[in-house]
Amino acid sequence: MTKIHEQSPIQDKQLAIIGAGPGGLTLARLLQMQGAKVKVFERDINQFARVQGATLNLNKGSGLSALRAAGLMDAFEQAYRPGAEKMLFVDAQAAVIIDELGAESNDRPEIDRGPLRNLLLASLAEDTVVWDARFSSLQRTDESVEITFENGDKFTADLLIAADGANSKIRPYITSISPEYSGVTVLEGTVADVASTIPELYELLDGGKVCVLDDEKTLFIVLKGDGSVAFYTGHKADQHWHTSCGIDFSDRDQVFAWFKQEFKGWSHIWAELFKHATLPFIPRPQFCAPVDQSWPSLSNLTMLGDAAHVMPPYAGEGVNMAMQDAMVLASQLLNPDMPDMYTAIVAYEAEMRARNAETAAETLKFTKVFHSYEAVPFFREFFTGNQDVLVQKEGFKEAA
Numbered sequence: 001m002t003k004i005h006e007q008s009p010i011q012d013k014q015l016a017i018i019g020a021g022p023g024g025l026t027l028a029r030l031l032q033m034q035g036a037k038v039k040v041f042e043r044d045i046n047q048f049a050r051v052q053g054a055t056l057n058l059n060k061g062s063g064l065s066a067l068r069a070a071g072l073m074d075a076f077e078q079a080y081r082p083g084a085e086k087m088l089f090v091d092a093q094a095a096v097i098i099d100e101l102g103a104e105s106n107d108r109p110e111i112d113r114g115p116l117r118n119l120l121l122a123s124l125a126e127d128t129v130v131w132d133a134r135f136s137s138l139q140r141t142d143e144s145v146e147i148t149f150e151n152g153d154k155f156t157a158d159l160l161i162a163a164d165g166a167n168s169k170i171r172p173y174i175t176s177i178s179p180e181y182s183g184v185t186v187l188e189g190t191v192a193d194v195a196s197t198i199p200e201l202y203e204l205l206d207g208g209k210v211c212v213l214d215d216e217k218t219l220f221i222v223l224k225g226d227g228s229v230a231f232y233t234g235h236k237a238d239q240h241w242h243t244s245c246g247i248d249f250s251d252r253d254q255v256f257a258w259f260k261q262e263f264k265g266w267s268h269i270w271a272e273l274f275k276h277a278t279l280p281f282i283p284r285p286q287f288c289a290p291v292d293q294s295w296p297s298l299s300n301l302t303m304l305g306d307a308a309h310v311m312p313p314y315a316g317e318g319v320n321m322a323m324q325d326a327m328v329l330a331s332q333l334l335n336p337d338m339p340d341m342y343t344a345i346v347a348y349e350a351e352m353r354a355r356n357a358e359t360a361a362e363t364l365k366f367t368k369v370f371h372s373y374e375a376v377p378f379f380r381e382f383f384t385g386n387q388d389v390l391v392q393k394e395g396f397k398e399a400a
Contacts, residue, residue, distance in 0.1 A: 007336035016157035023305035023322030024163030025120035030330035054230035084110035086208030168307035175295035242283035250280035
């Protein structure tokens with residue numbers, strides 16, 4: 001292992017990362033490559049404790065760049081899914097709107113979240129990750145951060161990085177600014193072995209993804225490498241719909257009744273998802289961090305990924321931004337020209353906020369367009385290179 005530069009701000013420092021998602025693990029890998037002392041704390045009991053989410057696309061300038069910097073492109077080449085980037089757009093009756101999107105492009109290769117996490121975990125030194133470590137609280141001084149976990153264990157670090165996702169428990173220690181509701185709520189479900197359970201849908205997916213656009217609503221269906229599908233409805237709703245609607249999301253009949261009413265008239269093929277889904281369904285109100293958020297930097301506490309800048313999934317940028325955050329933060333912390341950790345964190349957070357402000361604005365634009373009556377004409381134009389015309393139309397000026 002390379003020895004950390006003696007002038008690095010984190011020379012002889014103990015670093016702690018809360019959260020073993022792609023962002024946190026990428027950061028741990030990049031730091032360990034240079035000899036930094038890193039511990040990652042994750043609430044899951046072990047790496048197989050829960051099913052990981054759907055397929056992720058990695059962009060050349062962000063997610064893939066981070067993997068390349070981490071020396072993991074060979075592992076990625078073995079784990080990614082050629083052809084999974086294909087996207088078919090259809091309407092509520094499964095009539096094709098846009099076909100073969102991404103079928104001949106490798107600009108945004110796809111990998112399932114589970115294999116991505118596994119290859120990052122495999123790259124770390126043994127015992128780097130502490131499992132079943134649920135963050136409870138922290139006490140910070142200018143010299144150190146003492147972390148307390150729900151089981152009573154404590155750990156003292158010179159620097160703590162929050163990579164604990166959209167519902168970060170550490171973010172409030174850094175800023176009082178809260179993400180804002182986007183106006184859209186997603187309902188997530190999973191169907192195992194879709195080839196056997198819903199063969200008609202399996203044929204439609206053709207190894208990739210299907211996006212249903214109709215009536216200001218969306219339904220994304222993503223085929224995973226294990227033969228299952230993850231699916232996500234999207235509809236406009238009150239922020240607290242998931243608690244005020246009265247639906248028991250572990251009751252198939254109740255959820256199916258809601259779908260038939262909310263998505264009235266949609267093809268029977270989509271109803272099959274609800275008939276075969278693994279229980280429970282998971283409601284996910286979609287939040288986005290303010291595009292103009294800012295806070296005073298701290299000397300030994302920072303955050304990355306969704307903890308810092310959660311955004312809806314409709315531009316496919318979340319994991320890419322988290323991995324790019326990790327790459328930028330590692331570069332600053334390892335930079336021998338940085339006099340101390342505070343200066344490194346200031347530089348990282350300034351770049352991160354500016355970069356993600358632009359991405360969040362773009363994501364909010366797409367969230368609005370996806371859930372509008374203009375979705376079909378917009379995306380027809382978008383994928384033929386004429387999107388700039390449409391974003392100027394009435395109704396999209398604010399979002400754009």
